[in-house]
Amino acid sequence: MSEKIIPIQEALTDSLSLSIPFEDCRIIDGRLTDMPVLYYPTLDEFESELMPPKPITIEYHGIKLRFSLAEIPDHNDKKNTLRFIRLTLNSKLLHEDYFQGIRKDNTLKLYNRIISFNVIRFSYKSFLQGRVNDIDICYNDYAPSLKHFCDALDNCVIDALDKAKYLRKFIDTAQGNYGLSFNQRHTAKPSTPFIKLYYKETELINRSPEFWNTYLFKHFGNQIKNLTRIEVTIRNYAHKKRLIKYGLIPNFKTLEEYLEIPSKNLKDVIIFSNSAYIGKDYRVKSPNLSPSDHIIFELIQNCLRKGFTQDDLLNIAETFHSNSKASTDVSRSRIRSKIKDLSKLILNKDLKLQTEHNYNNHVNEYLKRMNLYK
Template structure:
């Protein structure tokens, strides 16, 4: 009779946990139109010189320095191969360089493009809908001219993908700490401790742009809202003042070069090909990075010493923890009991079972932290 009663109680608790969990985690996100989507944040494009017209008469021209106080002319003649335009926090670089193709050296133009050049459409990223805005911005600088067809067929490299998630600063700090705890000891030299400069930014960085390799790519997690409010305040105040960008965290992943593309089995070459990649492919790219640094542990749990009732409860506890619940939410399930003695008895049961859950670290973090990790595909399972 006692076992039958406990089994019924276990089913009631499990049902309450699952229903509550489903209700909490199925609420719509008001900012979903710009969140949890892989976007192109920046890239370099290369175009053969013969397809580009110089508009700025000083671009790629020789010059000499004149010292204002003396009027003296420097003897050394320089070549202006690099133009930098800075406007309201938007930086654009256009340069001339020689590329070795086989046995031949070809003069090419390199253009650094980024989502800030889209101004108010910044959070949409560089895609097929916004590419004309990006092109028009480059042309409006009147440094060079190239056709839209040449622009779309340009070779692309150094691509930064980004993925924005709704998360508070506090929860991101907790999530970064949990990620760092899971780093494989052999990868410590690539991953510094999470940075926590709340007046500037918080985050964690994997490798550096310069030293990144296909097997150890450059990845960064940081709080985009903090970055826009501090380091990019001029840009955000100019173009995003009517937009809600509160509590946005960002994952960035750099696809470095042709070798990196081959490693990930990617075939695209041109800007147009890049923009035609679907979300499934883009997610495989951006979520491939952090797991290169994570220690994978297989958890083998022995259940033979637990009663059928306890095994059932533990099974549902593990499921609801994976959905984002913490200890407080588990204990809240005890409110279904009106009888104080029953509630006390089942609380002792929960305390005992909590010692057997698959991942105790998750019970320390709050639900928002766990949701952030889950959205980034970091379930550590």
């Protein structure tokens, strides 16, 4: 048996909601249709589940699958409604292949697993032709350490500028829960989508221990250290329409069509979504300086933003040579003092640059790999 590897720096599908026409289904568990669902007749009004059926929930080894009945307005005849069976496809249903995500080469495995629960029957063709929405795209990579990851969260909050109001950092040492949410799933809009960046290592071990121990530990126990994940949600039709408008993904309706979208396009969705929050670098305004000091100030700021440290800049003094050793030493000392004084003006005013100065290389490279920084 070949060794299983966690895919790194590859955009994958973690979960999605699937709607299958009711007429294509054979109900085995009658609880699914015991109670009616009523909605308002148009999509212009908020859907109201006046008497919702209790969804049938299958739970085992930390995996949860819900089956429910839904009715939506018929766009061609607003007096009628269309009935669907809705279920959530989660990559956990793939068991030991969880990290591969939902893809076209494992849909038959997913289909057979769903049918095995004896709640409902439908053909494999109907499964592939089911309508998809509420899609979670994920992307894995390793952080240098937990400390660097937490520093990266701080950088994201700082760089969000006026969008920082949408961000919520969660640090729960007791539960091993570390991460950052951008907006909330139920309030997210196409222009401000729901994103979650979190420490996958501790999330799996502490929050999904039964699933981890049953299916993953044997294969990935030596690969999980410092694993992190970012997830982006394509919530609904309006969000999908926006992504299509910007040329990020082709139009799709069915599961089969969606799974034809290349991973590169899904990665583009992640990059585009992140850019809704992480703004362009802003600059510290120089205080009242002489023209020559202003130029030096701006050049130092450029160097710090590009990853140079203050020590790198101080080494510039060593390149200066005068007519005598005494004159050279004095001039080098003045250069070093000038660099230190102007650097302090930047670092003391810009928390982002201060963080970069302390943890620049590892933190920023990690954020670039996670498509949060350019």
